[in-house]
Amino acid sequence: MKQIISTVSFITVLFLTSCTSTSPDDLTEELAAGTVVKYDTQVAPIIQSQCLSCHNGPNANGGLRLENFTQVRNSAQSGSLIDRITRDASDPLVMPLGGRLPQATINIILQWQADGFLEN
């Protein structure tokens, strides 16, 4: 009986862990109040998973490369990057192309701007 109970609780723990663990693609976590957003830890994973496939290398779409901190900061500071990610989902200019990011992900980038585009 004891063994059954411990097996059941083990399975329950496994189940709960699989539900709560965050994969690298899970970028929709709400920012805790007072969080200071840094490029290396919070922004780079978003850019790498959502933008880099098109904005990379000499043939980057729109002539825009988003491969490193300096390139991403320059685009964000110019206003262009922020403008494109905050457009309506139906706007043909919204980035990433074809679909708006979840609002919580956009908020991370807006907070990065508010914090002064820190690198790390």
Ligand code: HEC
């Ligand atoms: C599927 C390909 C694709 C993805 C993914 C993509 N883009 Fe783009 N992006 C384009 C294309 C094509 C253009 C050029 C056409 C235009 O300006 O809309 C462009 C243009 C831009 C521009 C304007 C060019 C400039 O120099 O200012 C910005 C800013 C931009 N993208 C940012 C982003 C960001 C940030 C992401 C990720 C959140 C992203 N893009 C994801 C294809 C993509």
